[in-house]
Amino acid sequence: MIMVNLLGLALIALIVWWFWLYQRHTYMSPTTEVTIDLADGVYHPDVIQVKANSTVKLKFLRTDPSPCSEILQIPSLNYSQQLNLDQITEVTIEDIPRGDHPFHCQMKMYNGLLQAV
C-alpha cells in the first residue's frame, strides 16, 4: 500500500512539473511573420519569441473544427479575433510591447505565449 501511495504522490509531482514547472520550447522567429497551426487542440508553435517594439504578423491556420478553437484572444494587447475554419487569419500587431503576451481560446484551454524580447 505504501508503494501505491508513493506512486500516487509521484504522479502528482509529475503533473505539477509537467504542466506548471516545465519550461516549454521557444520558437525564435527569424522574421516578423509567424504561421501558427491550430490543430487537434494545440497551437503550434505555442511559444514564440519576437523582437520587441516591431510589427509582428501572426498567421493562424485553424484546422481544428472544435468550436472551442474559434476565438483567439491576446488579453495583454486587448485583442480578440474569430478564426475561420480551414483559413488563415492574419493578426498584425504593431509596435509590440516588450514582455510576455499569452494568447489563448475563449476558455483558456488552448494556450500559447508570445514573448517580445
Added chain:
Amino acid sequence: MKSMQLSVKGASCASCVKKIETALINTNGVSSAQMNFADRTVSVEGVASPESLIKAIEAIGYKASLNAAQSNHLFEQEQQDQKYYNLLIRKTYIALALGVPLMLYGVLGGNMQVSTDLDRIVWLVIGLLTLMVMVYSGRHFYLGAWKSFVHHSANMDTLIALGTGTSWLYSMAIVIAPTIFPEMAKHVYFEATAMILGLLNLGLALELRARGKTSQAIKRLIGLQPKTATVIRHNESLEINIEDVVAGDRVKVRPGEKVAVDGIVVEGSSFVDESMLTGEPIPINKEVDDEVVAGTINKSGMIIFKALRVGKDTALARIIELVKQAQNSKPSIGRLADVISSYFVPTVMIIAILSALLWLNFGPEPVVVYAVISATTVLIIACPCALGLATPMSVMVGVGKAAESGVLIRNGEALQTSSKITTMVVDKTGTITEGMPKMTDFIVVNGMAREMALQLAASLESSSEHPLAEAIVTTAKAQGIKLVDINGFTSITGLGVKGGCDDKKLLLGNHRLMSEQQIDVSAHQETVQALASQAKTVMYFAINGEMAALIAVADPVKDDSKSALSRLQGDGIRIVMLTGDNPQTAKAVADSVGISEYLAEVLPEDKADKVRMLQAQGEVVGMTGDGINDAPALALADVGFAIGSGTDIAMESADVTLMRSSLHGLADAIAISKATLRNIKQNLFAAFIYNIAGIPVAAGLLYPFSGILLSPVIAGAAMAFSSLTVVSNANRLRLFKPMD
C-alpha cells in the same frame, strides 16, 4: 487600382506558386500578385477584371474563383459547422448504439462480472468493440489530449481521455487477468466508456448548434450588405459586384433596394429606412446633399448618390467590426473564472489521484473498484468548458442584442460598468433637445391673416443668416408657403431686420427694435412672458408700424426624452443635466422632462469637472453627449455614451454609441447591460455548481454519510450538458426586450 482575392484549386506544390504568380503578373492590368500557399489564395492588385485573372490561371491548368465576400465566408462557416455537427451526431449514435444496450443490461440485473472463461470471451469481444467505438467516436478527444500533453498543456480532452481510458483499461485488465483482482472487484465498465463518449459528443453537437445562435446578430448585420449595386458609368447603368464599387461612383438606388455603400445624394429624394442600423422605426427623408448609409433600404423614390466610402470603410463594415471585437472581449467579472480555468485541468487530475488514494487507504472493499470509479468520475464530471464559456457567451449575445437595438457597446468592460451606473450626466442641446432651433409658435394679432403674415415674415428672414431666422424660413417652407421678393432688406445688428414687400413695410426683431420704432407691444406682454417661461425666444413682427404676429423659436425637447429619462429614473439612476444655456432655458427644459438637478451656463471643460466631482462622491458616472464638444467629459466618465453619431469618429472613441438620437437608446443600453450581467452571473453560478459541487460528490464526499457515489455515466452526462446549460442560458438573452 483595386485589390482582389482569388481562391485557387489544384495547387499542390510550392513551385505552383511561382507559376501562378507569373501568369497573373503577365496579365494586362495586373501590377502585383502574391499567392498564399497555405490557404490557396492569391491577392492581386491592379485594374484587370476578375474574369481575365481567372482565365489566366485556368490557362496554366488550375481552377480559380473570385474569393468569397464576407457574407459568403459566413455561409461557408455555417456549412462547415453543419458538417462538423453531422459528424458529431454520427459519433454519438455509434457510441450510444453500444453503450445503451450494455447499460440497460447492467441496470436490469445482467452479469457485469468476469467470473467464468465464457464471461472472459464475451467481455473481451465487447471490450474490443468498445475500443472500436473509442477509435471512431473518441479519436478527436484522444488526439487532442495527446497533442496537448506533449505541449505541456491540458484541456477538456485530457480529462475525457483519462476518464474513459482509465475505465476501459481497468475493465480490460479484469478480462485479461481476472485472477489478480479480488472477486468483488471483477466488475467491467465498458458501458461507461461508450456512454460517456456518446454523451460528450452529443453535448458538443448541441453546443455547436446553440453557439451558432449566439452570433445571429452579427449574421443579421452582415446580411444587410447587398451583393450588387447599380452604378452609372459613362451614362450607362451597370449592375456590378459590391466589391467593385469605387469611391466617386454614381450609384442608383430604386425603391425597395438597399443602399450599397456610403455616400451623398446627388439626385432625387426618398424616404430611407435606417431602422436596421439605428433602431429608429420611422424612415428618414433624404434629399440632395444628405448622406446615405450602406445597408439601409430605400423606401419610396429613386435616388442617385455619389459613393464616398466603400468596402471596409463603410459605416456598416465598421459597425460589424466593432461588434465582432466587442463580442469577443471579456468584462472583468469573468476574470476569476479565467484564472481558475488556467489551473483547472491539472488540478482536477491531482484531485482524481488523491481521491483514488483516499479510497484505497480508507474505503470499503472492494477498494480498487471504488478508487477507479471515484477517480474516473472526478475526471469526467469536471468541466472547464462551462467555466470558460460562462462569460463570453453572454457577452456575445448581449452585445449582439444591443447592436440590434442601435446600441454599439465597445467592449465587455463598458457593458459591465454600464450596468452599475448610479448617476447619468446628460448634455441638453442635441441630447435632450433636438439641437436645432425650430419655430414653435406663430401667433397672429390684430386680425392679421396667418398665412400671409408667415409668408411675409419668412420672406423677410430668408435674407438673414441668423439661426433663428433659418428656423422661421424652414418652418414656413415645410408648411408649403412660397416665399416672395423683399426689397430694401436691412439687418439691424442686435435688434432684427427690416424690409419691404409691395407697399408693406416689414419689421421683425426683439422688444428693443419695436420700442425704437415706437410700436406698442404692451398688450402682448402676458403672452410673451408665458412663452419665455417655456424656454422660447420671442420675436415681434410688425407690418406698416402695427403689430402683426408674435414668433417664438426654441430648441424643442425631443418627443421621447421625458419617457426615456423616466425609464432611467425608474431604475434608480440619478439624472443631472448640464447646459451652456441660460438658467431660465435650462430650468424650463429640466422641468419639461422631469429632471430636478441641472447646471446652466456650463462650459465644455466644466462638464468634465462636474463628472469628476460626482465620481469623488462615489458615484459611478455615465455621461451622454454628442461626442464632439462633450469629448473631455465623455472620456472622463466611467462610461461615455455618444448619441446619434453612428457614422462619425465618435463611434471609435466612445464606450457606447447610440445610433439613433433618441434617449431611449440610452435606457436600452443600460437595460441590456443589466440583463447581460445578470445572465453572466447565472452562468458563472451554474458553472461553479457543476464543478465546485460536482467534483467533491464525484470523489465520494457524500459516501460516508449517505452511501451515495456518482456513476461515471451520470458524470459524463453532467459534463456534456454543463456547457450546453451556459450556452442555452446565454441564448435566452436573445429574447430580452429592453422596453419591458
